[in-house]
Amino acid sequence: MSRPPQFTPSSAVRLAPSILSADFARLGEEVRAIEAAGADFVHFDVMDNHYVPNLTIGPLVCEAIRPHVQIPIDVHLMVEPVDALVPLFAKAGANCITFHPEASRHVDRTLQLIRSHGCKAGIALNPATPLAWMDHVMDKLDRVLLMSVNPGFGGQAFIAHTLHKLREARRRIDAHVATGGQPIGLEVDGGVKLDNIGEIVQAGADICVAGSAIFGAADASGGYHGVMSALRHAAATPEFPSSHAPRRTPPCH
Ligand code: DX5
Ligand code: ZN
DSSP, X not given: OOOOOOOOOSSOOEEEEBGGGSOGGGXXXXXXXXXXXXXXXXXXXXEBSSSSSOBOOOHHHHXXXXXXXXXXXXXXXXXXXXXXXXXXXXXXXXXXEEEOGGGOSOHHHHHHHHHHTTOEEEEEEOTTSOXXXXXXXXXXXXXXXXXXXXXXXXXXXXXXTHHHHHHHHHHHHHHHHHTTOOOOEEEEESSOOTTTHHHHHHTTOSEEEESHHHHTSOOTTSOOHHHHHHHHHHHTOTTHHHHHSOOOSOOOO
């Protein structure tokens, strides 16, 4: 059987710890700790108990953590409707806003709205949501986020089919850039762990969100240097799962 084409990352993967798994009672300290450990973004999960069956944090919390870090805040809106929250998050210091396109009546308009507020704009696609949502808005995307779990909760298992979807999304983005299009970050969210981040990056991801894998593995000092550097090492080592650890994701059929 021929092997799927391999993606060669041009630069190191960017890590976006999801504060959904942080200690909410010490959020300022937690975001400072992940920045000190080399995080590239703070991933900020917004859930509304409508689009997803969970309820989390909003613009006031975004504003509260903003002074604690320099790194960009990557807001992932799991809400419906979307548009009214965009200016509130932009004002609260968000740098990137990603939404689920099925939750917006007018996807193109929402992307323009996000950019008009000075933020990077992205769409988030659930495991069963097709890549076709990218088709007519490629020129307005700064990010495509592929959900590798169904949204709503941290700590779920990675859905293996995401690897196929990632390779196809990478192919579409590379083709877009090759014909003069703007760069588009390819982000993966859900179930990213030490034992699968290598194959996820190899499949084409350049931004990896990880919640429980990072906040569940604090250093003895309470920081996150150990787990963050282990993730970076594993991300650069595609053979890591088979040679060092049991595979958690079953092969795809
Ligand atoms: C799920 C959220 C994710 C989640 C990831 O709906 O969007 O960002 O926090 O958590 P882990 O890494 O634990 O799967
Ligand atoms: Zn998320």
